[in-house]
Each structure stands twice: as C-alpha cells, then as structure tokens.
Amino acid sequence: MSGLRFTKDHEYLRLDGDTATIGISDYAQSQLGDIVFVDLPAVGKKVTKGSELAVIESVKAASEVYAPVSGEVIEVNAELGEKPALVNDDPLAEGWLVKLRVENAGESETLMDETAYAGFVKSL
Template sequence: MTTVRYTKDHEYVRVEGDIATVGITHYAQEQLGDVVFVELPEAGRKVEKGGEAAVVESVKAASDVFAPVSGEVTQANEELEGNPALANDDPEDSGWFFKLRLSSPGELDELLDEAAYKAFLATLD
C-alpha cells in the first residue's frame, strides 16, 4: 500500500513499506521556475523531520528542501543530479529527490493528506 503525504513547505513523501520517497510538489516547482541545480543527500545520511535535506536552485532562487519525516537516506536520484529539469517536468514521479528508511513512522500522521494539501493550496491563491 502506498501512502502520500505533503508538507506546508511543498514537499511530498510517498511511502511504501518503510521506505519514503521525497521530492517537491508541482506547486513548488511552479513557484521556483526552471530548476538548474540540485544538491542531494548522500546515502547513509540521517535526516530529522524539518531539517535541511537537499538544496534546489532555479533561475529565480535557491531553496532548501526539508525532510518531511526522519530517517536514513537510502538513495539519491542520480538522474535528477544529471538532469535537474526533471524536477520541473515530473516532480512527483521521476523528479523525486531522495529515498529514506523511516525511523519514526508516526511522523506521517502530522503531515497533510492530498485533500488537506489541496485545501491549503487554495488559501495561497
């Protein structure tokens, strides 16, 4: 079973078992504009919920990508490093940033589900 949750910082986390795939949402990439560089965490790095995990740079700005949940990074998206535009083209699928093994699965309950995230986005326009 796959669970998807969102943060108010516009990161998503897609969870299958104890592995979470993290990236930025469509809304985030639209706000950033053309992504030109990403700095991704190394496998083995431990990240804490809300802590800086990656960096994304666009033609408009550089932004931190925060870990939506705590865990140990198992994989960075090497395709994204070579082709940062994937973050614009397909942010919630092939443009993912990194995967991690959850250390505190209960943290997912603190994040927004899809309906709550869409309602949050509606307040931003």
C-alpha cells in the first residue's frame, strides 16, 4: 500500500509519474456494503480536484466519488461493469476506478498519507 494518498471523502490516489490511479479506500467500501454498480466517466473527460468523478451504488446507497486531483481520464476499470464487487473484494488493487493524467502533481501533496488517514478513520 506504500505511496497511497487519501482524501477525507475516502478516495485514494496512487501516483506513478503523471498518472494517478484512483479508487475508494477499504474503509469506504466496508461502509457502503455490497457494491452493485459503478458509473465511471468517459475516457477523455477532464476533471478538477473535488469535482464528481464517478458514482458507486451499493445495496445501501449511491455515493459520489470525487477527484482527489485535477486531470484527464485516460483509462477506466472496464472490468467493474461486469464485476462491481471487485471494489469490495480488493479496493486498493483490482477494484481501482479510473486513471488520470495529472495536471498538477502538487495537488496530491495536500492529501493524507496512510498513517494520517488511519488516524482520521479512527476519529470517525
């Protein structure tokens, strides 16, 4: 899990050069319950930090996923169309949602590292 950054809305970002892999945290998927549908953006969509990136529907509720950084969607996890439960099973690897080409890598510096995020979750 090294190198992950987290938002207070429970999204994670893994930066590799100018590409960010984005998904939801294990805590978030456990709070949502069984995920039944994931609405992903179109490749090529430009998003700004904090804007809606995707929607995850579970048996409990629908929840928006927000962009932790600004950028352009360069890939979506198409496998989630057939297997949305991958987000429950392995949210930090197989259950990723989108990959962005990051416009400003410095935006990720405002996100929590794993230790800070773990402390944040304990405070909830």
